[in-house]
Amino acid sequence: MQGAGGPSRAAEIGAATRTRLRRVGLLVSSVIAALLAAPPTALAQSFPGWVNSHYMSPVTSSYMWDRGCDVGGGTKYQGGGITDYVVVLDFMQPYVSGGVYGARMSGTFENTSWIADKVEQFGLGFYDCSSSVPRLNIIAGVNSDSSTVTSAHGTAWANMVTTIDNWFSTSPHDIVSQVWAHGGIDAESGFYASPSMLRSWVNAYSSAAGTVSYAYDFGDAAGCAYDTYKAPPGYTCNNGFTQDDYFYLSYGCANCQGLPEIYNTTIKTLPNGNPTDPNAQEWEGIRLYGYHELGQTNEIDGSTTQHTACGQPGHSCSGTNNTAQAGWTHLYNVVTYFTPVQSFGLPWSNDFMWGW
C-alpha cells in the first residue's frame, strides 16, 4: 500500500493509523472500564417451579408408569413455566443381599434390576403423557446410611443407571429426547458412611458410568462454614467431614454434580439485602473453597427441600422445612452474589415427600 501513495501518503496513513489506534485504545478502555465497574451478575432468573421427589417404597411397574404420567401430564405440576423437571427417586439404603446389589426400603430388599424397571416405567409414563416440550431428569438415588456404601455398590449402581439410559434410548421406547436418568446419593455426615466410603462410592460410580450419567449429591453439608473457606482440606464440618469432602462429592469427582439440601428456615440476610439461610451459606462456602483453593467452580444445578415430607404424619422437621421456592431462592441468592457468580443461575428445584 505504501508504494501506491508515495512517501507522503505513507506518512499520512501512518499518522492516521496511530490516531485511529489511540481512538481504538480509548474505546477499548472505556468498554473495559464500564464492564469492570459493574459487578458480574447472572441474568435475573425467576423461580423455575418444582415437582416432588420421593422416598421410595416397593411399588409395581404399573404404579410407577402412572406416577410418571401424572408428572408428564401436568397433574403434579407445581410451578410456573417449568419445562425442565428433576425428580429424585430415593431408594433408601444401599444394600447387598446374597451377593446381589440393590437397596433396602421399608424393610424390604430390591435388586438393581427391580429398581431399573421402576425408573424406566416412571420415565416412560412421563414421556407418554407429556407434550414434546418438557424434559425429565430422573435421579435414581440412595442414602449413605449403610455399611454398603462401597465401591462395589457404586459400580453396580452406575451400571444400573446405564442400563436405564440404554433402555430409554432403545426402540420402541426411544424417549431420551425428553427423559434421562442419572445416579445420586444423599451424602450426609449424620449417616453411617464416612467420607472415605463416600469417595469410594462416587469414584466407582464415575468409572463405571463413563460419559453416560452424573452422580448427584443431594445431601447436606451440616456444620460447614458459612460463605467462607480456608486452605485444604478447608473447614471441618460435622463428624469429621471437611469442605474438601463435600466439594469432592458434589463436584470434585469425575461425574459428581450437586443438588444440595437447603432445609434451614433461619433467615440470614446478604449484604445486598437478599435473604438466604445457613444451609445455602454452607454450600456457598464449599463452592468458594473449590474455586479459590482448587481452581474449580462447583456448578450447583439446583436445590433440594423437604417441605412436603415435613407435612406428612409422623415427621418432625422443626426449622428444616423450607418450601421449595424458599430453598431455591436462598441458594440462588448466594450463588449469584458471591464471585464467581454462577452465570447460568439455578435451573432446578425439587421437594421430597414420603411415598406418593
Added chain:
Amino acid sequence: MVERLHVGLVTVPPIGRVRNLLLFGALAAIAVAIIAAAGTASGVTETPLAAGKQAVADHIASVRASAAANPAPKIPINPNTDSSSSAIFAPLGGTPAGVGLLFGHADTARPPTDKDDSFTNSWSIFSSSLNLDVWAGARGADAEQGFVMVVIWNADRTSIVGGGSFDTPSRSGAVSIVSANGQVLTLATDATASSSATTFVFDTASLQFK
C-alpha cells in the same frame, strides 16, 4: 460529505462500511480477551466445566439430538398389566415380635427428614390390612427425651395415611423397642451404672403411651 460514526466517547474517522465492520469486530475481540484476562486475574470468572463432566453433557446432547429426529410415538396408555395393589412385600431380616418384625439398630435407617433425632431400632407391620413403621430413639434437641415416631401406610405402602411422633412420659434418655405383644410395644432406656432401665409401654393402635 464526511461520514462520521459516533461510538461512545470516540469518533471513528471516515472509513468504508466494510472497514467499520472489521474495526468493530477487532474492537470487540480485543475487549473480550482483555476482560476475560482481567476477570480471571481478579477471580470473578467461572472455570469451564471439567473435561469429564463436559463429556457427559456432550454425550447426552448428542444422543438426544439423534432421538429428537425420530421420536417414539406417545401412547398414553399404561402398558403394564400388574395391579398397583399387587406389590409383594418380602421383609428382609427382622425378628418376629408381636404382629410385626423387630429390626436391630444396624438395619434401622434414620428417617432422612428428621435430621437431629437419633434412632436406636425399629418395628414394622407388613400386612394387607395394616402397614406401619415405628422408630424409637431420642430427640436431637434434648437427648434425655425419648420418643417414638410412627408412620402408618396405606395397603400398598405408597402413601402415608397417619402416624405421629410421641415423647416418652418422662425424660429418661433414648429408648429402644425391646418386645411386642400384638400391637403393643415395650420400650426401655439403657441401664447405667447409677440407674436401672426405665420401661414404657406404647400402643400402636391407639398411638398412646400407657
